[in-house]
Amino acid sequence: MVSNFKKALESGKFVVTCEIAPPKGTNLEKMRHHIELLKDKVDATNITDHQSSVMRFPSLGGALLVKECGGEPILQMTCRDRNRLALQADLLFAYSRGINNVLCLTGDSVIFGDHKEAKGVFDLDSSQLIMAIRKMEKGKDLGGNDLDGELEFCAGAIVTPEANPLEPQLIKFEKKIDAGAEFIQTQAVYDLDNFKKFMDYAREFPVKILAGIILLTSAPMARFMNKNVAGVNVPQNLIDEMASAPKGKAIEKGIEIAGRMIRRIRQERMCDGVHIMAIGREELVPDIMSAAGLL
Amino acid sequence: MIRSITQKKSDEEIDHLLEGLDRIFIIGCGTCATLTHTGGLAEVEAMGENLSGKGKLVTGEMVLPVACDNMAADILREWSEKMNQADALLIMSCAFGVQSIAQQTSKMVVPALDTLFIGKQTGAGQFDEICTQCGTCILGETGGICPVTSCHKGLVNGPCGGTNNGKCEIDNNKDCAWTLIYNRLKDLGRLDSMRKLQAPRNHQREPSPGKYILPF
Numbered sequence: 059m060v061s062n063f064k065k066a067l068e069s070g071k072f073v074v075t076c077e078i079a080p081p082k083g084t085n086l087e088k089m090r091h092h093i094e095l096l097k098d099k100v101d102a103t104n105i106t107d108h109q110s111s112v113m114r115f116p117s118l119g120g121a122l123l124v125k126e127c128g129g130e131p132i133l134q135m136t137c138r139d140r141n142r143l144a145l146q147a148d149l150l151f152a153y154s155r156g157i158n159n160v161l162c163l164t165g166d167s168v169i170f171g172d173h174k175e176a177k178g179v180f181d182l183d184s185s186q187l188i189m190a191i192r193k194m195e196k197g198k199d200l201g202g203n204d205l206d207g208e209l210e211f212c213a214g215a216i217v218t219p220e221a222n223p224l225e226p227q228l229i230k231f232e233k234k235i236d237a238g239a240e241f242i243q244t245q246a247v248y249d250l251d252n253f254k255k256f257m258d259y260a261r262e263f264p265v266k267i268l269a270g271i272i273l274l275t276s277a278p279m280a281r282f283m284n285k286n287v288a289g290v291n292v293p294q295n296l297i298d299e300m301a302s303a304p305k306g307k308a309i310e311k312g313i314e315i316a317g318r319m320i321r322r323i324r325q326e327r328m329c330d331g332v333h334i335m336a337i338g339r340e341e342l343v344p345d346i347m348s349a350a351g352l353l
Numbered sequence: 354m355i356r357s358i359t360q361k362k363s364d365e366e367i368d369h370l371l372e373g374l375d376r377i378f379i380i381g382c383g384t385c386a387t388l389t390h391t392g393g394l395a396e397v398e399a400m401g402e403n404l405s406g407k408g409k410l411v412t413g414e415m416v417l418p419v420a421c422d423n424m425a426a427d428i429l430r431e432w433s434e435k436m437n438q439a440d441a442l443l444i445m446s447c448a449f450g451v452q453s454i455a456q457q458t459s460k461m462v463v464p465a466l467d468t469l470f471i472g473k474q475t476g477a478g479q480f481d482e483i484c485t486q487c488g489t490c491i492l493g494e495t496g497g498i499c500p501v502t503s504c505h506k507g508l509v510n511g512p513c514g515g516t517n518n519g520k521c522e523i524d525n526n527k528d529c530a531w532t533l534i535y536n537r538l539k540d541l542g543r544l545d546s547m548r549k550l551q552a553p554r555n556h557q558r559e560p561s562p563g564k565y566i567l568p569f
Contacts, residue, residue, distance in 0.1 A: 138506075142553060164506060164508065164513040164514070165506075166515065166522070167505055167506070167515070167522060167523045169523055170522075170523075178505075178506060180506040180507055180508065181553070181554075181556065182553050183506070183508045183509065183510050183513075184510075184513075185510045185511075185550060186510065186551075186552070186553045189550065189552075189553075190553075200553060216514060218514045221512075221514070221516060222517075222518050222519075223519065223532060223535065225535065226511055226512050226516070226531050226532060226534075226535040226547070227511075227512060227514075227516070229511055229535075229544070229547050229548055230510065230511035230512060232548065233510055233511060233548065233550050236550055237550055245514060288514065288515045288516060288517035288522050289514055289516075289517070
């Protein structure tokens with residue numbers, strides 16, 4: 059059955075996704091609150107998979123909660139923590155419970171997380187995970203064995219349009235599409251003129267692209283990302299704009315900037331939609347959407 | 354030349370491993386551990402002084418030319434008297450040496466070093482891991498640079514999103530293998546081999562532990 063998210067991607071509308079992180083523990087109240095707040099406002103909600111390699115409630119459990127609440131989940135799956143048996147098994151389970159959108163990621167190194175001595179698995183990589191999904195849809199597992207029962211996923215991946223050097227990243231992007239990626243959510247973009255150049259290239263491929271929007275919460279946070287997050291480049295003029303915000307009003311400024319960027323992406327039809335990441339401030343996603351004229 | 358790269362264990366760990374063992378015979382290695390200054394003559398002597406200062410009786414100390422060579426058995430035999438006086442042999446070589454010596458004596462062996470990787474000297478005082486003996490060599494498609502070893506995640510289909518100005522996301526001192534591979538293949542006019550979607554790797558080409566018997 060075609061997923062609702064896939065229908066949205068194919069409808070030609072400006073698609074909006076956001077992401078919610080599962081909790082550290084079993085208290086799901088905050089997550090449930092975020093899901094209830096966002097499920098009818100966005101086309102789909104990504105559920106992160108031990109983001110930054112920090113052990114949490116699983117993305118599969120979070121995606122199930124989205125389903126139970128009547129939302130449309132995108133299950134994020136990294137290749138860091140599971141070998142090919144476990145990844146395929148989780149895909150079977152996901153589909154059986156109505157979760158049929160997957161974002162395939164390689165995953166951060168474990169050394170960034172809170173279990174720094176753990177073994178990083180990486181039995182598959184992101185493009186091979188997409189390959190596995192397409193193979194499973196044809197009724198075979200990665201071992202070539204028959205699967206009993208059908209499955210169908212809307213499978214996607216990520217790209218970093220500001221990576222340096224860029225071409226190796228683009229080769230990987232094309233391989234992900236060759237492997238069967240239907241949608242791409244990008245790493246955060248801030249320089250939209252750069253992003254337009256990327257889209258001039260990316261538009262040639264049969265894939266839907268959602269521009270990554272990370273909410274800036276302060277000027278130091280922007281500088282921190284520039285220094286520490288690979289492939290994220292917040293231009294100086296945006297940092298200055300954040301710094302110019304009156305004391306205690308930086309978040310409002312960040313919302314304004316995010317809204318302005320989304321509005322421009324939409325007006326200029328740069329790509330097929332946006333993926334809003336309000337890391338740790340998911341309750342602000344509706345404000346960002348309002349600022350963008352989407353609500 | 355292939356080198357076994359070692360690092361000295363902390364004094365606390367060595368003290369813990371030697372608890373209740375009062376008489377110690379120390380063995381170094383004249384090859385890799387000498388090159389890395391972890392188990393040469395100077396380090397063996399320093400270890401002897403350190404242990405003596407902590408009240409241990411050092412019954413003897415020596416440096417085998419090649420601790421992992423079975424020929425070391427003859428040399429060990431020459432030292433058997435002082436070795437037999439010891440409660441344990443403290444081995445300042447890589448784990449190949451520790452295990453080779455363990456096979457050749459009936460004494461308790463204690464490693465003083467951790468073996469970090471099997472690598473190659475790539476500059477003065479610099480060693481890099483370049484092969485992890487995976488059994489399924491793809492160097493023919495990656496410009497002679499191994500992503501299974503040189504990429505932190507062992508990725509065979511190109512860089513992850515953590516690639517950062519040619520460096521790895523985990524350490525600015527480590528090159529991004531896929532930037533190196535890309536540059537090399539570009540120079541060779543062989544970028545097409547990077548565009549090939551590589552199937553999942555066979556991790557069981559030689560199921561661990563590796564064993565090979567010559568087919569005579």
